[in-house]
Amino acid sequence: MGQGDTEPDDGRTETVNQRADRNWNELLQELRVSQTGTQILTGFLLTIPFQQRFATLDTYERNLYLVLVLLAVLATALLLTPVSLHRVLFQRRLKPELVAWGNLFARTGLFVLALVLAGGAMLLFDVVLGRTAGQVVGIASIVVLAGFWWALPTAIGRRRRH
Numbered sequence: 001m002g003q004g005d006t007e008p009d010d011g012r013t014e015t016v017n018q019r020a021d022r023n024w025n026e027l028l029q030e031l032r033v034s035q036t037g038t039q040i041l042t043g044f045l046l047t048i049p050f051q052q053r054f055a056t057l058d059t060y061e062r063n064l065y066l067v068l069v070l071l072a073v074l075a076t077a078l079l080l081t082p083v084s085l086h087r088v089l090f091q092r093r094l095k096p097e098l099v100a101w102g103n104l105f106a107r108t109g110l111f112v113l114a115l116v117l118a119g120g121a122m123l124l125f126d127v128v129l130g131r132t133a134g135q136v137v138g139i140a141s142i143v144v145l146a147g148f149w150w151a152l153p154t155a156i157g158r159r160r161r162h
Contacts, residue, residue: 020095025103027082033104035079038113041120042072061126068119071112077100114145 014022045068048054057065082102091099118141126134 017095020099024086024095024101024102027099027106031079031102031106034110034113035076038072038076038079038109038116041074041116042069043068045072045120054136056101057127060131061123064119064123064126068116068123071119072117075109075112075116078105078112081105081109110149114142114149118142 012019032161045065048065050075082098082105085098098110118138121141122138124134125137
């Protein structure tokens with residue numbers, strides 16, 4: 001293993017730059033999936049006020065809807081920020097920094113996206129079945145998303161270390 005290896009015991013013989021390139025490509029693949037879904041969700045939310053039924057929402061439901069729109073826009077912005085960072089920082093030899101910041105924005109974007117998904121389910125069940133059903137589904141959605149998106153990866157990572 002050469003001196004440029006960043007983690008000589010991981011079985012790879014890549015330099016710091018090669019690792020940064022690989023990590024950036026992996027991050028981009030993940031962002032492609034989440035960006036598309038988030039953009040579609042945001043676009044869908046932006047069309048809801050133009051539906052006839054929107055006028056029947058009560059104050060709570062309208063406020064929840066507006067919060068969801070803001071969160072969806074924020075999630076979209078966070079998940080697109082790594083692309084913008086790459087464009088602005090292109091060819092400045094900052095790939096490790098780009099990977100670190102991209103990871104932070106992606107993780108934060110997924111957190112906000114979880115809030116939008118749970119809130120969307122909450123709003124839908126509130127409108128269709130009532131306030132209690134909406135709150136139960138909203139809380140259950142947060143629990144499920146936190147389980148799959150945070151607790152499960154954390155448990156797998158801990159198991160790997162032991």
